[in-house]
Amino acid sequence: MISFHSFIRIFANRMDTQLHFAPLQGYTDFEYRKIHARHCGGVDTYYTPFIRWEKGGIRDKDIKDVLPENNEGVHLVPQIICSDTDEFNRLADAVQELGYGEMDLNMGCPAPMQTKLMRGSGILPHPIRVQALLKEMERRPEVHFSAKMRLGLDSKEEWRELTDILNSSSLKHLTIHPRIGKQMYKGEVDMEAFLEVYNAIRVPIIYNGDVTSMEQVSSLSERLPNLLGIMMGRGLLARPTLARECIQKKEMSTGERTEILMQMHEDMLDYCTRKYKVDSQILMHIHAFWEYQESQMERKIWKKIMKAGNMKNYLEAIRKL
Numbered sequence: 086m087i088s089f090h091s092f093i094r095i096f097a098n099r100m101d102t103q104l105h106f107a108p109l110q111g112y113t114d115f116e117y118r119k120i121h122a123r124h125c126g127g128v129d130t131y132y133t134p135f136i137r138w139e140k141g142g143i144r145d146k147d148i149k150d151v152l153p154e155n156n157e158g159v160h161l162v163p164q165i166i167c168s169d170t171d172e173f174n175r176l177a178d179a180v181q182e183l184g185y186g187e188m189d190l191n192m193g194c195p196a197p198m199q200t201k202l203m204r205g206s207g208i209l210p211h212p213i214r215v216q217a218l219l220k221e222m223e224r225r226p227e228v229h230f231s232a233k234m235r236l237g238l239d240s241k242e243e244w245r246e247l248t249d250i251l252n253s254s255s256l257k258h259l260t261i262h263p264r265i266g267k268q269m270y271k272g273e274v275d276m277e278a279f280l281e282v283y284n285a286i287r288v289p290i291i292y293n294g295d296v297t298s299m300e301q302v303s304s305l306s307e308r309l310p311n312l313l314g315i316m317m318g319r320g321l322l323a324r325p326t327l328a329r330e331c332i333q334k335k336e337m338s339t340g341e342r343t344e345i346l347m348q349m350h351e352d353m354l355d356y357c358t359r360k361y362k363v364d365s366q367i368l369m370h371i372h373a374f375w376e377y378q379e380s381q382m383e384r385k386i387w388k389k390i391m392k393a394g395n396m397k398n399y400l401e402a403i404r405k406l
């Protein structure tokens with residue numbers, strides 16, 4: 086197996102690759118996306134965390150997250166998760182009614198709650214279901230559909246069965262996260278398998294998985310000239326300026342990055358304080374903002390932020406940054 090780190094070598098900078106912000110349920114909600122776009126930029130496309138059909142409808146929370154008035158100034162693609170054409174049509178109708186002309190199909194979620202319903206990566210061992218969904222997309226030619234998938238649910242060979250189906254689809258692009266569902270987020274991404282997909286699938290490919298630095302972005306785009314884009318999730322949560330730094334081809338200093346982070350934090354804290362009345366709720370929400378940033382600051386400070394049980398201690402910890 087080729088590891089991610091051995092695959093990545095430093096190449097000359099070539100940055101015409103699109104940068105997409107991965108959907109992360111519980112982290113990249115509309116307020117975070119807007120704040121990120123306002124202060125950092127550099128991202129071509131943001132996605133909503135997956136929208137699902139549950140108990141006869143779509144959760145209010147998910148509707149609020151996708152409402153155009155909550156997403157002004159952001160290129161947003163709503164993401165749906167489903168296992169059959171019935172669910173697909175209900176979700177697609179709702180999203181289209183809101184005025185969206187793009188939609189992403191989640192075929193990667195590894196959570197057992199979804200995979201046991203043959204949703205997310207749980208649909209990958211069922212080529213007939215995948216084919217039915219992709220065919221159903223063709224009945225909405227006015228919508229640009231994309232999909233995001235893993236290599237398989239239980240085996241990294243499952244994608245092979247989908248090759249012809251994907252190649253004859255109308256998908257605008259396909260994001261590949263080269264892990265299998267049962268790995269969740271553990272273990273290394275499999276670059277050898279990714280290269281096989283990249284060479285076999287004729288739909289424009291976006292790479293996703295474990296990208297955390299400018300060097301990785303530029304070497305991926307240099308090594309894979311046909312790559313449409315790179316999608317980053319946790320790497321951007323950790324270093325929100327990363328996409329902007331890639332576009333500008335210049336690393337920001339710690340001081341510059343901290344200044345932007347503090348501006349983002351001010352907006353986020355303001356939003357949380359308006360939305361939640363109780364300190365414990367404010368803290369729970371604002372902790373998500375910092376959760377993936379452990380590698381970016383002194384561990385002692387990060388721990389103080391994450392452990393703060395009241396506002397006074399929290400604000401004291403923030404001032405140490």
Ligand SMILES: Cc1cc2nc3c(=O)[nH]c(=O)nc-3n(C[C@H](O)[C@H](O)[C@H](O)COP(=O)(O)O)c2cc1C
Binds near residue numbers: 108164233294
């Ligand atoms: C907490 C969490 C929530 C996620 N939610 C979604 C989701 O709603 N839709 C989706 O397609 N992927 C979701 N993912 C997967 C990410 O979009 C991405 O594929 C994964 O984190 C690998 O990319 P990264 O290493 O750049 O973070 C989630 C991942 C995490 C860790």
